[in-house]
Amino acid sequence: MEILIAIMIGFLYASGIYMMLRRSLVKLIIGIILLGNGANLLIFFLGRITKGAPPIIPGDAKVFTEAFADPVPQALILTAIVISFGLQSFAIVLVKRAHTVVRTDDLDEMNATDEDS
Amino acid sequence: MTQQLILYPLFLQIGIGIILLFAWSKIKFQKIFSILGSVVSVGLSCWLFYYIWNYGTQTIQSGNWAAPFGITFVADTLAATLVLLTSIAGLAVSIFSAGSVLKDRLRFGYFPIFHFLLLGLNGAFLTGDIFNLYVWFEIIIISSFVLITIGGEKAQLEGAVKYFTLNILASMIFLTAIAVLYGLTGSLNMADLAGKIAAIENRGLVEITGILFLIGFGIKAGVFPLYFWLPASYHTPPFAVSAIFGGLLTKVGVYALIRVFTLIFTSDAFLDNILMVIAILTLVSGGIGALVQNNMRKVFSYLIICHIGYMIAGLGMFTEVAIAGAVFYLIHDIIVKTNLFMLSGLVYRLKGTNSMRDLGGIYAKWPKISLLLFIPLFSLVGIPPLSGFWPKINLIKAGFSGGSYITVGAIIFASFITLVIIARLWAEVFWKEGKELPFRPNFGYFTKMKTYKRLQFIVPVALLSIVSLYIGFGAEHIQELSARIADELVNNQGYIDSVLNLKK
Numbered sequence: 001m002e003i004l005i006a007i008m009i010g011f012l013y014a015s016g017i018y019m020m021l022r023r024s025l026v027k028l029i030i031g032i033i034l035l036g037n038g039a040n041l042l043i044f045f046l047g048r049i050t051k052g053a054p055p056i057i058p059g060d061a062k063v064f065t066e067a068f069a070d071p072v073p074q075a076l077i078l079t080a081i082v083i084s085f086g087l088q089s090f091a092i093v094l095v096k097r098a099h100t101v102v103r104t105d106d107l108d109e110m111n112a113t114d115e116d117s
Numbered sequence: 118m119t120q121q122l123i124l125y126p127l128f129l130q131i132g133i134g135i136i137l138l139f140a141w142s143k144i145k146f147q148k149i150f151s152i153l154g155s156v157v158s159v160g161l162s163c164w165l166f167y168y169i170w171n172y173g174t175q176t177i178q179s180g181n182w183a184a185p186f187g188i189t190f191v192a193d194t195l196a197a198t199l200v201l202l203t204s205i206a207g208l209a210v211s212i213f214s215a216g217s218v219l220k221d222r223l224r225f226g227y228f229p230i231f232h233f234l235l236l237g238l239n240g241a242f243l244t245g246d247i248f249n250l251y252v253w254f255e256i257i258i259i260s261s262f263v264l265i266t267i268g269g270e271k272a273q274l275e276g277a278v279k280y281f282t283l284n285i286l287a288s289m290i291f292l293t294a295i296a297v298l299y300g301l302t303g304s305l306n307m308a309d310l311a312g313k314i315a316a317i318e319n320r321g322l323v324e325i326t327g328i329l330f331l332i333g334f335g336i337k338a339g340v341f342p343l344y345f346w347l348p349a350s351y352h353t354p355p356f357a358v359s360a361i362f363g364g365l366l367t368k369v370g371v372y373a374l375i376r377v378f379t380l381i382f383t384s385d386a387f388l389d390n391i392l393m394v395i396a397i398l399t400l401v402s403g404g405i406g407a408l409v410q411n412n413m414r415k416v417f418s419y420l421i422i423c424h425i426g427y428m429i430a431g432l433g434m435f436t437e438v439a440i441a442g443a444v445f446y447l448i449h450d451i452i453v454k455t456n457l458f459m460l461s462g463l464v465y466r467l468k469g470t471n472s473m474r475d476l477g478g479i480y481a482k483w484p485k486i487s488l489l490l491f492i493p494l495f496s497l498v499g500i501p502p503l504s505g506f507w508p509k510i511n512l513i514k515a516g517f518s519g520g521s522y523i524t525v526g527a528i529i530f531a532s533f534i535t536l537v538i539i540a541r542l543w544a545e546v547f548w549k550e551g552k553e554l555p556f557r558p559n560f561g562y563f564t565k566m567k568t569y570k571r572l573q574f575i576v577p578v579a580l581l582s583i584v585s586l587y588i589g590f591g592a593e594h595i596q597e598l599s600a601r602i603a604d605e606l607v608n609n610q611g612y613i614d615s616v617l618n619l620k621k
Contacts, residue, residue, distance in 0.1 A: 020282065028278075032285055039292045046300030073299065076248055080292060083255045087285060090262055094281060097266075098274040110275040113349045 012038030036084035047073030130236035155208035185309035191245035209577035214357040216573025234260035276353035283346035291333035308616035338370030352414035356462025364455030392433030400426030404534035441603035442511030478551020504588035
């Protein structure tokens, strides 16, 4: 199970970076989304995977007696998901706006900023 | 009352931001309120600084969750100094924005976002939790995305796409680094991490995590070879936005590097060597990049990169003298870089262009303004006794005593190349016979402005120039301050004890 998730995270990272290296603006966004999901899963995964053991102390006990799932990574990815959602929506709007103004989808043609003036 | 003192700068900025959101279309109110709020923020930061200077590092645990379980806010001398500098630069840019940013942009919430940006900066300096640092970084970059795109011109949007992509990538790498760090140690509190990282057997894994942090923060700080987004975007937004970006955004990356590499990944020869190599290449490539540029703002963008190298070099040498030099340079750099971009805004309003080839004759026409602009330009070069000179003494001294002669060579080379660039800029922009530029009827030339409007350009530049002069002539005080900061950073037990409450 763990090895499968590890491979999947690696795959998400690799495809995310690959898509970001493409010249198309839309693929850039897809790359950002894949990379963001990869990072979120990585946080989750590094909190160790525990099956069916929520971090809740039973009513008749004071401390945990058995292994339990670490709640911190779950809180972290919640934050990270919300943030990356915001960033991705901004990215989509920005790319749409850039496309209407520059009239191209090709990053190589976005070179007005390199002009010498 | 003083218990929550650390949080006051944050409350103030978020308060200003929210109130300004409600006054969405009342531009005049926004201008006045933003400037007044920034004045209050300078006062508050002075208070915080005074308190930290007298009583030492202060901490506050949010929600009263004892460290390392809750989020801790820590104000040590470095954080308090940077909060003070942020509020000073914020005040100057706030006045400058009131004068220089066009109405169309102000109507789309320029000022509220500006204060949210300052909130993010203050938060990043004051937090003691690595994930919380990530959240503050996100607040900074989201605000900066809005500021860089507001107005929606072609060059701006193209610059924004580059700025945006690289900053998101940096955040993802930073997040990955946090994930690995959490997997290794099970903690997020930086003071707690310091001890836990030192105890890990598998040093290879620790070094890889360190490198992930280095790449994440390095993109934000603009070090070689990760800086290409910076000169592609910093010259596109309004001048006031460039000023706050140039002065503070790259510096927050440097701050994070200093914090992480003095507290968590300490005394690792491998990482220190990488930092040194990066510093040397940054110094050289930034300087050479600036040589060939024609647009004033692009020259300054490359100089930002070049001078980041000084701070990274100081961090890489990792002696108390070197870190004192790096911190001194950081203090000087925040003020002077903010000022340089405002200066280029002023020159733009004088002549209607930023191209050095077309500019000229400013000294003949406006001798007093030229003399004022002389101060930031030559503070940057560091002609003694102006402010850029003193930190380099520390850095070169540390380089010689540590035997890293190549770094010393790179530092001297970068200072020399900065001198060449600024001398050429001075000759081209101020001394050279001015060309007759085509008159633009709808452009707000400086000569056409009313006196109060002119003051909004002159006052912030003068304010930061005075601060620069103080850093230069009162170098003894700043030296004392940076020596104390360096001492706190190198002997980090005080910070750790203060956060984890081990003193009592």
